[in-house]
Amino acid sequence: MSAPRLQPRIDPEQARRWKASxxxxxxxxxxxxxxxxxxxxxxxxxxxxxxxxxxxxxxxxxxxxxxxxxxxxxxxxxxxxxxxxxxxxxxxxxxxxxxxxxxxxxxxxxxxxxxxxxxxxxxxxxxxxxxxxxxxxxxxxxxxxxxxxxxxxxxxxxxxxxxxxxxxxxxxxxxxxxxxxxxxxxxxxxxxxxxxxxxxxxxxxxxxxxxxxSLARSMRRAAQHWGLRPGDTTLMPSPITHVTGYTYGLELPFHDRVRAVLMDKWDAAAAADLIEAEQVVFTLCATPFLQELLDLAEREQRPLPSLRTFPCGGAAVPPELIHRVARVFANCRSFRVYGSSEAPVITLGYVLPGQERLAAETDGEVIDYEVKLVDPNGDEVGPGQEGEICARGPGLFLGYANPEDTAQVFDAQGYFHTGDVGYRTPEGAIVFTGRIKDLINRGGEKISAKEVEDLLHQHPGVLQAAVVAMPHPRLGETVCAYLVAAPGADVSIEAVSRTLAAAGVARQKMPEKLVVVDAFPTTASGKVKKDLLRADVRERLAQAAPAARP
Incomplete structure (x- = not known):
């Protein structure tokens, strides 16, 4: 059986121009x-x-x-x-x-x-x-x-x-x-x-x-910007089933004559050993990978001198993490990047000397895409004003398999509306600030809050469920569930986790914190005010944290 229903969204005239250029x-x-x-x-x-x-x-x-x-x-x-x-x-x-x-x-x-x-x-x-x-x-x-x-x-x-x-x-x-x-x-x-x-x-x-x-353009333009050269060795610990691992792990070596070293399970000590043994110059990973590699290198005084470039994204990247790279690694430059499966690496990061502040405090400069930021009415906003990030360019995806999904995210000018919010700095950099989408970014793995809520409702004691992102020191975010429970029902985190496990759900989607409440805060129209729930869980975590030593 072939797949004739896959109808990519291609503008023939635009495709012709991209090929000609x-x-x-x-x-x-x-x-x-x-x-x-x-x-x-x-x-x-x-x-x-x-x-x-x-x-x-x-x-x-x-x-x-x-x-x-x-x-x-x-x-x-x-x-x-x-x-x-x-x-x-x-x-x-x-x-x-x-x-x-x-x-x-x-x-x-x-x-x-x-x-x-x-x-x-x-x-x-x-x-x-x-x-x-x-x-x-x-x-x-x-x-x-x-x-x-x-x-x-x-x-x-x-x-x-x-x-x-x-x-x-x-x-x-x-x-x-x-x-x-x-x-x-x-x-x-x-x-x-x-x-x-x-x-x-x-x-x-x-x-x-x-x-x-589309994939080749995104991948090769990024590799060029990051200074990858034939003969360089890269390390790929990100899953090859993600767009990052797939492109830079499986495909780039055939395009730009680099050598990719694959890791099937992340371990900071093993990664450091590979970087030294294979003389790795480049890797591209989510925030927890960089954090743990830095911690190990600093603890063991291993400056990993071959490492030259480390773009970081997929989860929130604290500016201090980027600044630490220059202090801990001998020759490495790190910077934030922003993109998605649909629009890989919209920003490619600041890589030049003198751009350290921009590398750490912004998500990078736009390369190879046209980007606009729009308000809820679709009007463009000015520098410093938050708006939805919209992009178009030769590295953009060709739409979704479901045409209805495609129609919902493209406007008349061919811009893809990412569902992400950010602003543009005076230098033209993009700073990602949040999501319109109700997704939880667990160390680069996107988890649908709605999916987890639907699964929680399968538990007989759950009357209502609302799932939100909860701060996590390593993963950036993880799953927190707020529940309204039936009287006397066992809605402990153990009982709820058993229900989700029986549904055959990935462990990463199971709540790591569960809060039972009498009712959810709602808007006048009855929509759950998840901003208040997110603020509540942050406050609960702060109160539970051990007091700092004098």
Missing amino acids: GAWEDLTLADRAQALAQQAPTHVTHREAGVSLTAEQAWARSGRLVAALAAQGFVAGDVIAFQTPNWLEAVLINLAAARLGLVVCPIVPIYREREVELILADCGAKGIFVPERFRGFDHLAMVQGLRARLPALRHVWSVRGETPTPGVTDLRALLESDAPLPALPRTDPDAVKLILYTSGTTGRPKAVLHSHN
């Missing part, structure tokens, strides 16, 4: 990988757990996977999913999909039955690659349990499987396939190549669509 290079990942394999066959594109993958090996092995998938009936336009950690196998899966013209759907490894079933059903995935087990969880058993409810899902493959499972082939067997490599037409670089699900304010994830052209 070179903003869209009109090359696919397969074009890039083939050229690299021919021109620099021994170039190491990726390393993981001490194992290297060269350009020649990536091309040859992905070719065997292409042949195996084609023999099983996969054709251009089919959707193929993977829920793998940051493993080398994902490089081959992604490259094979690009060569065959498939649409890839990465699924975050922390997602469980509820999220995985929803995503696979919505995108109509014809096959999925999953680890047999990862971090103690049996992904293969989970997906096998979902197959009866997913008629489009014809194939389930294991990755690094050890136990034979009926109806499941391991990726290693596909890579040993002797099926002939079919003659394939070249994939249109404007075709949808990536469908990436992101939490929506309604609790229904939205399917973000990107093409070869």
Whole structure:
């Protein structure tokens, strides 16, 4: 089954201008990988757990996977999913999909039955690659349990499987396939190549669509601005199932001849060891990663001299954290960046000497996008005034899989309304200040408050639920639930968590604090005033904090 319903939002005239200007290079990942394999066959594109993958090996092995998938009936336009950690196998899966013209759907490894079933059903995935087990969880058993409810899902493959499972082939067997490599037409670089699900304010994830052209432009323009050069080594601990990990971990090495070192589980000490051993010059991570790496480097007096560039975003970045980088790391410059799955890296950060204050106190300068900030009436606001951040440019996504979702976020001028609020400084920098969307940003993972509220209402003792973001010292934000409970009901955090666990929800969505109240503060129209709940939980946390020592 192909996916004709995926209708990307492309303005043919605008696309023509971007191609004429070179903003869209009109090359696919397969074009890039083939050229690299021919021109620099021994170039190491990726390393993981001490194992290297060269350009020649990536091309040859992905070719065997292409042949195996084609023999099983996969054709251009089919959707193929993977829920793998940051493993080398994902490089081959992604490259094979690009060569065959498939649409890839990465699924975050922390997602469980509820999220995985929803995503696979919505995108109509014809096959999925999953680890047999990862971090103690049996992904293969989970997906096998979902197959009866997913008629489009014809194939389930294991990755690094050890136990034979009926109806499941391991990726290693596909890579040993002797099926002939079919003659394939070249994939249109404007075709949808990536469908990436992101939490929506309604609790229904939205399917973000990107093409070869849109992703490549965003990624390569950022790499150029950040000073990445052929031969540089990067570290990617962010999940390759996020837009950041996907682009800079899986794809950039085939575009700009860098080498990506993949980490499948974040650990600051292990990251420091890799940075020193592999002479890593660049990494791009969320705030908790930078915080923990700084703490370790300072504690152990390890200045990590090879590290040169560290953009940081995805969660709130305190200015002092950026200033600490210059004091702790020998040669590294860090700066804040801002973007999303839909609009990767709208701002690219201040990277030059003398721009340290802007790097720490703003989310960066706008590069390659046109940005306007508008009030609730859609009128543009001036510098220093808060407004919704709206963007358009060659790195922007092609809309959502659901046309209704797309229509809601694009205006007549082609600007994407992000749902985020910020202001522009006199220097032209953007400062992100909050969200219109009711989302919780847990260390870069976006959690829909509405989704968690709907799940909480499944608990028999919960009459009403309101979920808000709660400050967290490491993750930036996490989940706090306010409940109105039935008399005598057990709505302890343990009981509520059992209800959510039974629904097959990712652990990250479970409340870390629960407050039972008699009633919610509401507006005249009856809408819950979540600003008051957020203020209340901040006050509760402040009162519970141990008194500072004199």
